[in-house]
Amino acid sequence: MSGLRHRLSGWFWDHSQVWRRPVRRLRQNLxxxxxxxxxxxxxxxxxxxxxxxxxxxxxTPELTSPALGLRVEAADRAAAETWMASQTEASIVLxxxxxxxxxxxxxxxxxxxxxxxxxxxxxxxxxxLFLDFNAQLETLPATLVESLLLAAACEGSPLIFAAxxxxxxxxxxxDGRLWATSPLATLWRLPSPETTGxxxxxxxxxxxxxxxxxxxTQDATTRHLSHPPTSRASGPYLxxxxxxxxxxxxxxxxxxxxxxxxxxxxxxxxxxxxxLPFLAVGGAERLLFDLLAGLRKTYRCLVVTLEPHDQMLGNxxxxxxxxIPHLYTLGDWLPRACHAGAIEHLxxxxxxxxxxxxxxxxxxxxxxxxxxxRWPELRIxxxxxxxxxxWIEHYGPRFAAAIDVHLAVxxxxxxxxxxxxxxxxxxxxxxHGVEIPELPSADEPLPRRHSARRELxxxxxxxxxxxxxxxxxxxxxxxxxxxxETARRLSxxxxxxxxxxxxxxxxxxxxxxADSPLPNLSRFGLRDDLExxxxxxxxxxxxxxxxxxxxxxxxxLARGLPCVATAVGDIPSLLQDGGGVLVEEVGDVAALAAAxxxxxxxxxxRRQGRRGRETVGRRFGLEAYRRRYEELIFPSKxxxxxxxxxxxxxx
Numbered sequence: 025m026s027g028l029r030h031r032l033s034g035w036f037w038d039h040s041q042v043w044r045r046p047v048r049r050l051r052q053n054l055x056x057x058x059x060x061x062x063x064x065x066x067x068x069x070x071x072x073x074x075x076x077x078x079x080x081x082x083x084t085p086e087l088t089s090p091a092l093g094l095r096v097e098a099a100d101r102a103a104a105e106t107w108m109a110s111q112t113e114a115s116i117v118l119x120x121x122x123x124x125x126x127x128x129x130x131x132x133x134x135x136x137x138x139x140x141x142x143x144x145x146x147x148x149x150x151x152x153l154f155l156d157f158n159a160q161l162e163t164l165p166a167t168l169v170e171s172l173l174l175a176a177a178c179e180g181s182p183l184i185f186a187a188x189x190x191x192x193x194x195x196x197x198x199d200g201r202l203w204a205t206s207p208l209a210t211l212w213r214l215p216s217p218e219t220t221g222x223x224x225x226x227x228x229x230x231x232x233x234x235x236x237x238x239x240x241t242q243d244a245t246t247r248h249l250s251h252p253p254t255s256r257a258s259g260p261y262l263x264x265x266x267x268x269x270x271x272x273x274x275x276x277x278x279x280x281x282x283x284x285x286x287x288x289x290x291x292x293x294x295x296x297x298x299x300l301p302f303l304a305v306g307g308a309e310r311l312l313f314d315l316l317a318g319l320r321k322t323y324r325c326l327v328v329t330l331e332p333h334d335q336m337l338g339n340x341x342x343x344x345x346x347x348i349p350h351l352y353t354l355g356d357w358l359p360r361a362c363h364a365g366a367i368e369h370l371x372x373x374x375x376x377x378x379x380x381x382x383x384x385x386x387x388x389x390x391x392x393x394x395x396x397x398r399w400p401e402l403r404i405x406x407x408x409x410x411x412x413x414x415w416i417e418h419y420g421p422r423f424a425a426a427i428d429v430h431l432a433v434x435x436x437x438x439x440x441x442x443x444x445x446x447x448x449x450x451x452x453x454x455x456h457g458v459e460i461p462e463l464p465s466a467d468e469p470l471p472r473r474h475s476a477r478r479e480l481x482x483x484x485x486x487x488x489x490x491x492x493x494x495x496x497x498x499x500x501x502x503x504x505x506x507x508x509e510t511a512r513r514l515s516x517x518x519x520x521x522x523x524x525x526x527x528x529x530x531x532x533x534x535x536x537x538a539d540s541p542l543p544n545l546s547r548f549g550l551r552d553d554l555e556x557x558x559x560x561x562x563x564x565x566x567x568x569x570x571x572x573x574x575x576x577x578x579x580x581l582a583r584g585l586p587c588v589a590t591a592v593g594d595i596p597s598l599l600q601d602g603g604g605v606l607v608e609e610v611g612d613v614a615a616l617a618a619a620x621x622x623x624x625x626x627x628x629x630r631r632q633g634r635r636g637r638e639t640v641g642r643r644f645g646l647e648a649y650r651r652r653y654e655e656l657i658f659p660s661k662x663x664x665x666x667x668x669x670x671x672x673x674x675x
Contacts, residue, residue, distance in 0.1 A: 056272055070271040072223065072261045074359040088286045091115040091173060092211070094153045107161045112349050113170040115287055116153070154210045165230050166349035171357065172211040174369070175228050177280040178362040183225030183262065185210040189356075191231050191339055194531075197332035198229040198356055200259070222273045224255060225262035228357040231333045232342055260357065279365035281372065289373055294658050295324040296378040297370060301331040301385045302355065305338030305526070305550050306497055307575030308383045308409070311456055311649075313340070316347045318650035323658065326350040326370060330363050330385045336526050337497065338550040350374075364391050371399060378657045380405040380431075384415035389423055396426040405657065407431040409572035410593070411440035419444055429656055433572040434594035452656055455594070457649020458578045460641050476559035482520065482546065490519045490624050492588075493561035495554070495576055498527035506567040506613055508536060511545045513617040519624060521545040521565075524557060558583050563623050568592055569610050578644055581636035586629050588619040598644075603636025 056073055094104055094116050101118065108116050153169060155161075165171075168186050176184045189198035256263045263273060296319070303309050316325055325348050332355045333339045344351050352370070354363050364387055370376065379395070379402060381388040392404055406427045408416055416437070424430075424444075430451045432438040438453045464472060477483055482491070492511075496502045504523065511521040521542070523533070526549050537547055551557065564580035564587040571593035578598075580587055587604035589595050599606055605619035623629050654661075 068270050070222075070256060070258045070263055070267050070269065070273055072258050072263075072273050072275050074361060075274050075276040087173070087177065087284055090117040091284075091287060092117070092153045092169065094118050094155070103161060104155070107155075107164075110161075110166055110349075111169050112167050113173060114290055115173075116169065152211070165345060165351070167352060168230070169211075171228050171230070171352065173284070174280050174352075174354075174362075174366050175226065175358060176211055177283040177369075178277050178358060178365070179223075179226060179275065180278065181223055181226050183210065184228060185225065186228045186230060188232050189229035190233065191333035191335040191356075193335040196334050196355075198231055198260070199335070202227055202229060222263050222267050222271075223261055223275055224264055227260040227262075229260060231339060231353055231356045233339065275359075277359050277361050279368075280362055281365040281368040284369050284373075287373060289375055291375065292324045293322065294378075294661050295326065295374050295376045296380060296657050297326040297328060297367075297374075297376045299367070299379065299381045299385060299388055300327070300329050300383045302329050302333050302337070303327075303340045303344055303353075304333070304497070305340055305552070307456075309340045309343075310575050312382055313343060313347060314457070314459070314646055315650060315653055316344075318647075319654065319657075320348055322661075324350070324374065326352070326374060326376070328352045328367060328370065329355055330360075330387055331355040336528060336530060338526055363387050367391075368395070368398075371395065371402065376402065378403045378405065380407065380657065382407055383409070384418075389415070389418050393422045393426040403428045403657075405429045405431055407433070408437050408441070409433055410570055411437040412570065416440060416444075419446075421445075431656070434597070436593065437572065454649070454652050454656070455644055456573045456575060456578060457644050457646045458575065458582050458640065459646045460582045460637070463584060463637075472559050476556045479553075479556055480522070480546070480548070480560055482522075482560065485520055486518065488518055490562045490629075491522055491560055492519055492563045492565050492620055493522040493524070493557060493580075494565045494567075495524040495551075495557055496527075496566070498525050498529040498533055500529065501569055501571075502527075503567045503569055503611065504529055504533050505536070506611060506616065507565060508533070508542065508545065509613045510565070510567070510616045510620065511542050512540075513613065514620060515542070515544050517621060517624065519544065519620065522548070522557070522561060524548040524551055526550040554579070558585065561585060562629065563588060563620060564604075565616070565620065566590065566595075567610075567616060571595060573598065578640055581633070582640045582644075584630075584633040584637045586623055586632035586636060588616060588623065598639065599636070601635055601639050602632055603639055604632050 092113070092115060094108065104118060108118075153172070164186075172184050172186060175181075187202040189200075189202050191197070192199035255265050256267055258273070261273075261275070267273065298312060300308070300312070312327070316327075319325055327344055327348065327350065329352070333341070333353070341351065341353065352366070354366055358366055367387070371379065381392075381404075388406070392406075395402060396404055404427050406429075408414075408431065410416065411432075411434075419441075424446055428450065430441050430446055432441060432451060432453045433456060435453060438451050441451050442448050474483075477485065477491070485491070494504075494507055496504070498504050504525075507521065507523055521544060523545060524547075530549070534547065537545070558580060561580070562585065564577055564585050566574055566577055566587065566589040568574070568590055569592065573594040574589075577587050577589060577595065581598075581603050587599070589599070589604065589606060590610050591606045591608050592610065596606060605622060607615045607619055609615065623632065
């Protein structure tokens with residue numbers, strides 16, 4: 025009966041686009057009418073509504089190689105050549121020094137704003153990139169020009185420019201505070217059939233943490249981006265100045281893969297594209313970055329995100345940018361209707377051999393079968409983190425047939441896939457892997473512990489206090505309120521709880537603590553100083569309702585910290601040889617408190633921590649994890665590498 029239900033739900037998902045498309049269109053039209061009724065006499069800014077029906081390919085002229093001319097002054101030519109070499113977009117030519125250079129130092133707009141320029145002046149010019157070479161070029165993301173080109177190909181606006189933006193708080197997407205990139209980069213005078221329309225330009229917001237000096241300069245974080253006085257802003261769009269408040273403007277979008285089809289392929293090393301919803305602060309991102317650090321020396325790696333970034337979840341975009349140049353946050357700056365076309369452009373142009381869905385996104389489940397039909401040689405992988413609920417419920421026959429390898433992070437997921445009719449030969453179980461740090465010398469732990477607790481403001485705790493740490497995304501899956509209740513039950517014991525993280529339940533947790541304070545619990549938002557957190561901690565606590573194999577526990581055990589965890593996912597296998605205490609029933613707060621209380625005994629803590637570290641070292645090492653993924657993603661290349669390795673060993 026269960027197998028039949030799975031097959032029916034999978035068949036339903038395979039064919040769901042038949043009804044999802046008209047439902048989306050209906051919702052969009054209803055939203056438009058509601059907006060008109062609410063704001064027909066309102067001072068609200070105009071709203072841009074993206075049409076989900078792409079324009080005909082003939083309505084959007086193709087861009088040919090070279091797609092861009094970079095206009096610079098003679099003194100800037102060497103800097104321009106160096107900068108061009110750092111960009112992922114190769115279809116750029118330097119205009120001769122004798123060419124007009126009115127836009128070479130753009131600060132912040134061309135001398136003739138596009139809203140006042142004659143329409144014919146915008147339609148016949150070659151695509152031109154303007155850069156301000158008076159600022160620091162290294163602050164630009166490597167995909168800046170490529171992202172400008174993709175946005176231009178999708179929407180055909182006469183003015184496309186880039187800006188930094190933080191992610192929004194409590195909602196998805198950039199928060200609307202745009203700062204000019206340093207230097208400001210603008211793609212202007214694109215040939216477009218609709219240059220006389222209401223939309224005269226748009227921003228490509230590169231989401232970042234604006235407090236990070238690695239991503240932008242201090243000057244850029246304080247310089248707000250203004251728009252020309254003759255135009256009107258609406259989200260990332262610039263509209264003509266005569267557009268009335270409360271107006272609803274429809275924007276039709278095209279397929280970037282079609283418009284950029286004439287651009288030459290970019291040969292290079294074997295290439296893999298990783299697809300994710302976003303790059304938040306979490307275990308999936310940690311695993312990806314550890315893998316990228318190993319693959320980038322031999323392979324070309326592309327990372328694409330399709331959902332807007334949410335400040336509540338944090339972001340690790342700058343970490344990814346430091347690892348690889350090819351990061352495309354399509355969800356932050358490209359309309360959803362253009363995502364599939366942008367991915368197809370990247371697959372074609374970079375000759376991608378392997379496409380890996382690292383964390384589920386709707387577009388992948390919708391498009392995987394079509395991509396496989398279009399590129400039969402493309403190897404497609406799908407990774408699953410849970411065997412019950414979530415993305416596995418979207419497995420239909422058509423989708424499953426398009427996947428070359430189904431990646432399971434534990435045995436339960438592999439078994440669930442086989443139960444759904446997937447050939448066992450196409451299911452690969454790859455447990456997570458973490459780096460195993462060296463243990464400190466005998467005289468180091470105590471000073472390190474005191475220093476870490478002082479940094480976290482815990483210096484007031486008595487020296488014998490046991491700190492129980494939980495570093496998670498505050499989501500219903502993680503059941504953070506069970507942690508609060510566990511702390512409340514142990515208010516009499518020499519134990520202090522440390523709850524670190526952000527997420528959809530962050531406000532509810534903070535409000536609960538404000539209404540019912542817990543003196544034995546310290547609450548922190550998102551933090552990236554993991555070594556400090558683990559150094560201050562004696563026990564790791566996880567109360568999740570479901571899991572694959574949490575990186576938080578692996579990291580703690582790798583450092584010799586025992587854990588208390590609910591018996592979900594692969595956690596029972598992780599702790600089968602020791603390493604902590606399992607709680608069989610999810611939500612059993614009394615059992616959680618008893619397990620923590622048992623580990624207050626220091627000799628027991630030390631023994632369990634040692635066993636857990638041995639297990640992680642034996643089964644979940646980082647190098648084995650990287651090697652397994654390389655074998656799967658690049659089977660021919662990894663086989664050749666292994667043969668070469670064996671030859672070297674034999675000689």
